[in-house]
Every structure is written in C-alpha cells, then in structure tokens.
Amino acid sequence: MQDQTTSRADLWSGLFWIVLGAAITVHSAGMPVPRNLGATTMTGPGFLPMLLGGALALMGLTLAVRALRAPRTDAPETAEPVSNGRAFLALVLMVAYAAALATRQPFVPSTVLFVTVFVTLFNWQGQDPGRRIRTVLGALAMAAACAFAIEFVFEQLFFVRLP
Amino acid sequence: MFDFLPFLLTGFANLLNPQTMALAAVACVGGLIIGALPGLTATMGLALLTTMTLHMNSNDAILILICTYVMAIYGGSRSAILLNIPGTPSSAATALDGYVLARQGRAGEAMGLATIGSVLGTLVGILLLAVITPPLGEFALSFGAFEFFWLALAGVMLSGNLAGTDPVKGWIAGILGLLVAMIGQEPAYGYPRFAFGVPELTGGIQLLPAMVGAFGFAEVLYVLRSKANASITDASDRIIPRMRDIIALRWTAVRSGVLGTFIGLLPGVGEDIGAWASYAVAKRFSKTPEKFGRGSTEGLMAAETGNNAAVPGALIPVLTLGIPGSGVAAVLMAALIIHGAQPGPLMMTTNPQMIYDIIAMLTVATLGILVFGLSLTRLMILVLKVKDTWLMPVVAVLCLVGPYAIQSSYFDIWVVVFFGVVGFGLRLMNYPMAPLVLGIVLGTILDSNLRRSVTLANGDFSAFFTRPISAFLCAIVVAMILAQVGPVRRLVGRGWSAIRGARP
Numbered sequence: 001m002q003d004q005t006t007s008r009a010d011l012w013s014g015l016f017w018i019v020l021g022a023a024i025t026v027h028s029a030g031m032p033v034p035r036n037l038g039a040t041t042m043t044g045p046g047f048l049p050m051l052l053g054g055a056l057a058l059m060g061l062t063l064a065v066r067a068l069r070a071p072r073t074d075a076p077e078t079a080e081p082v083s084n085g086r087a088f089l090a091l092v093l094m095v096a097y098a099a100a101l102a103t104r105q106p107f108v109p110s111t112v113l114f115v116t117v118f119v120t121l122f123n124w125q126g127q128d129p130g131r132r133i134r135t136v137l138g139a140l141a142m143a144a145a146c147a148f149a150i151e152f153v154f155e156q157l158f159f160v161r162l163p
Numbered sequence: 164m165f166d167f168l169p170f171l172l173t174g175f176a177n178l179l180n181p182q183t184m185a186l187a188a189v190a191c192v193g194g195l196i197i198g199a200l201p202g203l204t205a206t207m208g209l210a211l212l213t214t215m216t217l218h219m220n221s222n223d224a225i226l227i228l229i230c231t232y233v234m235a236i237y238g239g240s241r242s243a244i245l246l247n248i249p250g251t252p253s254s255a256a257t258a259l260d261g262y263v264l265a266r267q268g269r270a271g272e273a274m275g276l277a278t279i280g281s282v283l284g285t286l287v288g289i290l291l292l293a294v295i296t297p298p299l300g301e302f303a304l305s306f307g308a309f310e311f312f313w314l315a316l317a318g319v320m321l322s323g324n325l326a327g328t329d330p331v332k333g334w335i336a337g338i339l340g341l342l343v344a345m346i347g348q349e350p351a352y353g354y355p356r357f358a359f360g361v362p363e364l365t366g367g368i369q370l371l372p373a374m375v376g377a378f379g380f381a382e383v384l385y386v387l388r389s390k391a392n393a394s395i396t397d398a399s400d401r402i403i404p405r406m407r408d409i410i411a412l413r414w415t416a417v418r419s420g421v422l423g424t425f426i427g428l429l430p431g432v433g434e435d436i437g438a439w440a441s442y443a444v445a446k447r448f449s450k451t452p453e454k455f456g457r458g459s460t461e462g463l464m465a466a467e468t469g470n471n472a473a474v475p476g477a478l479i480p481v482l483t484l485g486i487p488g489s490g491v492a493a494v495l496m497a498a499l500i501i502h503g504a505q506p507g508p509l510m511m512t513t514n515p516q517m518i519y520d521i522i523a524m525l526t527v528a529t530l531g532i533l534v535f536g537l538s539l540t541r542l543m544i545l546v547l548k549v550k551d552t553w554l555m556p557v558v559a560v561l562c563l564v565g566p567y568a569i570q571s572s573y574f575d576i577w578v579v580v581f582f583g584v585v586g587f588g589l590r591l592m593n594y595p596m597a598p599l600v601l602g603i604v605l606g607t608i609l610d611s612n613l614r615r616s617v618t619l620a621n622g623d624f625s626a627f628f629t630r631p632i633s634a635f636l637c638a639i640v641v642a643m644i645l646a647q648v649g650p651v652r653r654l655v656g657r658g659w660s661a662i663r664g665a666r667p
Binding site: 006009010013017024027028031032034037039040042043044045046047048049052053055056059060062063066082083084086087089090091093094095097098101102104107111114115118119122123139142143146147150153154157158159160161162163 | 215217331332349351352380383387389552560563568573592593610613618
C-alpha cells in the first residue's frame with residue numbers, strides 16, 4: 001500500500017517537475033541578453049537558469065519513468081502512527097497566524113490567541129471537562145508569558161519593532 | 164611552525180571574561196535542550212538563533228551559534244538513549260545501541276559514554292581543523308573560476324547523492340535550491356530574473372527565511388503529524404564513565420573521530436552520515452560485531468564520536484572554500500556572512516584570527532559537553548517530558564517572528580510560509596532538505612563563476628576539463644551521474660565482481 005502511494009506520488013511529482021522545468025527553460029530562454037554591455041548567450045542572465053530548468057525536467061522524467069516501470073520503491077516503512085489531519089490543522093492555524101502578522105495585526109494579542117487556540121485544540125480530545133479547563137488556563141498563561149517575553153527580547157534588546 | 168600560537172592565545176583570551184563565559188554556558192544549555200528535544204533539530208535551532216542573535220556583537224553571536232551547534236548535535240543522544248527517538252537526525256545511529264543499553268538498565272552508563280564519545284570526537288575534529296585549515300586555505304587560493312564552478316556543482320550533487328535515500332530526489336532538491344538562488348536581480352547586468360514585476364522578488368529570496376521555513380515551519384508540521392507518545396526510560400545508574408571503559412574504546416574513538424571529520428569535510432554531507440559511517444566501520448573492525456544493535460558500547464561510542472567529529476569537519480570547507488560541509492554548517496555560514504566575516508579562501512589571509520577564534524569557541528563548547536552533559540541529567544529528563552503540542556506553537560511563533568526581525572520585512576513572513584509548506588510536502592515524498600539549502604547557498608557562486616569561466620575561456624572550453632583540479636572535480640560529477648545510469652552501473656558491478664573473483 002505504502003509502496004504504491006509512493007510510486008504514484010513519484011509519478012505525479014515527476015510530471016510536475018517536467019512541466020516546471022520546461023516552463024523555466026522557456027522563460028529563461030526569453031530573457032534578454034544585454035549584448036550592448038558585452039554579454040553573450042552564455043554569459044547572459046538566462047543561460048544558467050535555462051540549463052537548470054532542463055536538468056529539472058530531465059530528473060523529473062527519470063523519476064516518472066522509474067515510477068512507471070517499477071511499481072515497488074524502497075520507501076522506508078513508517079511504523080509510527082501518523083495523522084495528516086493533525087498536520088493540516090496545524091498548517092491552517094499557522095498560516096492564519098502568519099497572515100495576521102503579515103497584515104500588521106498587533107503582535108501580543110495575535111500571539112496569545114494563536115498559542116492558546118493551538119495548545120487547546122491539540123489537547124482537547126479524550127480529556128474530561130476539568131482537565132480541559134486546566135489546559136485552556138495553562139495555555140493562556142504560557143501564551144501570555146511567551147508573547148511578552150518575545151516582545152521584550154525583540155523590542156527592548158534588539159530594537160526591532162514587531163508588527 | 165608555531166606562528167599560529169599568538170592567534171590561538173588571542174582567541175582564548177577573547178573568551179576568558181565572565182560575561183562571555185556566561186553567554187557560552189547559557190548557549191550550551193540551550194543547545195543541549197534543542198538537541199535533546201525531538202522536533203527541535205540542530206539546523207532549526209541554529210536558523211532560529213541566527214535570527215535572534217543578529218543584533219548582538221558579532222563575536223558573541225558566533226560564540227552562541229557554535230556552542231549551540233556542538234551541544235545540539237551532542238544533545239540528540241539524550242533522547243536517542245532515553246526515548247529511542249533521535250533528538251536531532253544525526254543521533255539516529257546512537258539510538259540503535261543506546262536505547263538497548265537503557266532498556267538493560269544501563270541508561271546512565273550509555274549517557275556517560277555518549278558524552279565522552281562526543282567530547283573525544285569534537286577534540287579530534289578540532290585538532291584536524293587546526294591542522295587542515297591553513298594548508299587547505301593556502302591551496303584554495305590557487306582555485307580560479309573554473310574550479311569554483313565545478314566545486315559548487317559537485318557540492319550540490321554530492322549532497323543530493325548522499326543526504327537522502329534516492330539520488331534523483333536529492334538532485335531535484337538541489338536543482339530547486341539553485342533555482343531559488345536565481346530569483347532576483349543577477350549581479351552581472353542587474354536583470355531581475357523570475358521577479359514577474361513583484362518588487363520584493365527583485366531583491367531575491369533571503370537565505371534565512373527560506374531556511375527557517377524549510378527546517379522550522381516544515382518541521383513543526385512534521386512533528387505534529389506523528390502521534391507517537393514515547394515513554395522515558397529510567398536512568399538511575401551511575402553516569403560518570405569508568406576510566407577503563409574509555410581506555411578500552413580508545414581506538415574506536417580515534418578512528419570514528421578521524422572518519423567523522425573527513426565525512427564532515429565533504430560538501431553538504433554532515434553529521435548524520437558521519438555517525439552512520441563510523442558505526443558501520445566500527446562494526447566491521449569490531450571483535451564482537453554480533454553485539455552491534457544489541458547494546459554494544461562500541462557502537463554507541465562510534466556513532467556519538469562520529470557525529471560530533473563531523474561538526475569541526477563541516478566547518479573546514481566553510482572556512483577555506485566558502486562551501487558548507489553540512490546543512491547546519493550552511494546556516495552557520497550564512498550567519499558568518501551576515502556578521503561580516505567572509506568565509507572563503509581569502510579568510511586565511513584577510514582574517515586568520517577568525518579561524519582561531521572559532522577553534523577556541525569549539526573548545527569551549529567541548530568543555531560544555533563534558534560539564535553540562537555529565538551534570539544536568541535530572542533536568543534533561545524533565546525537559547524530555549515536555550509535550551510537543553505545548554512546545555510547537557511557541558516554535559511556530561519564533562519561526563515567523565525571527566525572520567521578520569532581520570529586515571522588518573512582511574514579505575519574509577510569506578517566504579517562511581511558502582518554504583515551510585513546500586518543504587513539508589517534499590519531506591513527505593522523501594526528498595532530502597540538505598541539498599535544497601546547499602543549492603540556495605551555492606547558487607550565486609555557481610552562476611557568477613560559470614560566467615567568469617566562460618568569459619575567461621573566450622570560446623575555448625577545454626579549460627573546464629584540462630586544469631588539474633577542474634578535471635578532478637569534473638570526474639567526480641561525471642562519475643556521480645554515470646552511477647545512476649542503469650547499464651553503466653551493471654557493467655561496473657560485473658567488472659568489480661570479476662576483479663574480486665580473480666583474487667583468491
């Protein structure tokens with residue numbers, strides 16, 4: 001099962017690299033060569049990216065062909081239980097927090113909110129109500145401490161203004 | 164002969180004041196914790212700390228980074244022994260025998276031996292660093308554009324070949340890194356490549372946000388994906404190792420130290436391969452190879468000596484060639500550049516003091532392993548009980564705030580997110596990350612030296628292949644490619660077995 005998903009991933013990622021590599025090659029080949037400044041095709045800005053794009057497409061082709069020809073791969077067996085749902089939840093929270101920072105929301109409130117929600121959500125399942133309340137309060141305390149500590153270190157010691 | 168002594172003494176004298184020593188001690192404990200916590204790898208810790216020490220005085224910042232680097236590689240052995248989870252990828256080989264020893268009730272002994280192994284490994288590495296760096300730096304002065312072109316190419320390819328399980332995927336990661344380095348205004352004619360009219364892209368992708376994304380942000384996602392809840396082994400036996408145990412393992416330590424250093428020296432091949440190679444070689448030379456994997460102190464010693472020896476080893480090419488010897492060393496090199504030390508062949512002539520400062524700092528960090536490694540056992544067991552779900556959001560905050568703080572650039576926050584998501588996706592599909600970072604670091608070197616060589620060659624490209632060092636590096640590159648071509652590999656394999664079969 002693991003083997004088949006890996007080789008299917010290899011096939012599709014291989015095809016993706018072919019497309020990306022080809023696009024990069026075409027785009028680089030279209031870069032202007034400033035001949036009036038003494039540049040030649042080989043010293044122009046597009047030459048190395050063009051080669052790299054070609055190499056990427058070639059490697060993608062190798063990967064895709066190999067995945068097609070040999071359905072078995074040497075992917076290491078993962079024995080530990082994994083959950084893509086947890087990774088996805090973390091990703092959503094982290095991107096939301098990044099977006100808050102990048103759109104210049106105030107640092108301390110966004111950080112406290114992010115850390116508290118993060119810890120609470122990941123420690124919610126399978127706990128009795130008493131534990132949950134303690135988790136939320138603990139998370140809030142840690143979030144506040146960490147937000148103020150980070151703000152102090154960056155603004156007072158390094159003189160960097162946080163958002 | 165002894166003209167390096169004044170430099171070395173100055174290096175130590177710079178460190179011998181209470182404030183600096185206190186800073187080193189804090190960095191050592193911090194590094195130990197970063198290394199021991201699974202989920203905080205040495206690369207991630209160093210990338211985050213670089214962003215946080217940016218505004219400090221450069222010698223202090225470099226001291227903090229070097230102490231953290233050395234201690235983090237050592238600290239990985241703690242969780243490898245107590246939890247069977249390598250705290251940092253380079254301790255994977257340590258877990259094989261360390262955890263078995265811990266299950267046999269010898270956790271203290273295993274931690275003690277790992278400590279001594281790391282100390283000896285770092286010391287052998289420092290000695291070789293001091294011996295190799297000056298002549299290699301001198302030799303590197305004869306390198307021209309042709310040699311640097313091949314060196315950058317061979318570096319990325321070697322890293323791609325050895326860092327993961329699949330060279331093709333390693334090379335793809337390397338090419339992606341090189342392409343990332345192409346983004347932005349190129350140095351020769353100022354043409355904005357792949358900027359698509361976005362002003363932030365014209366300036367290029369900064370190395371640190373990209374690294375924090377690929378190693379930090381992605382790592383947080385990767386850690387939270389697994390639901391493993393490891394139980395900690397009891398460690399109540401004596402931790403201070405016995406002298407006779409150490410003496411019995413002296414040759415293993417020296418052999419692994421030398422091997423680890425030389426593996427660290429190879430571009431982009433660092434601590435983890437250093438540990439695995441030392442382990443494999445120790446097994447081959449051992450009188451009791453059947454014990455390996457079943458609680459062999461020899462195997463534990465070899466792995467821990469090997470990974471720590473690779474730390475000074477990985478710094479040798481940074482100081483002499485400007486090419487990092489491992490992923491972690493790539494971060495350290497970026498930090499050195501930010502702090503105004505220019506790593507590369509000119510360093511031995513323009514700033515020899517820096518090399519001896521780094522030797523002094525590595526020595527202080529070794530002392531840190533010995534002191535904190537043997538004394539902070541109880542504290543480390545407490546630290547290892549910290550839950551991922553409480554630690555990771557704080558790491559995520561630092562991953563986003565640290566890179567922003569370098570240039571106060573909101574765009575860099577998105578760079579972290581982008582590289583985090585892409586890095587996570589690539590890791591899930593078994594693409595190694597070290598070649599990617601090496602590609603980003605070496606992209607500019609590759610580009611500018613290719614153009615310089617083409618201009619110098621002036622239509623006659625034989626210089627790419629006929630200058631002795633170029634020819635050698637070119638042969639390595641060609642051999643690596645040919646080794647991936649099926650028919651060639653089978654032919655070589657047949658020839659090899661014929662040669663071996665001819666011998667009695």
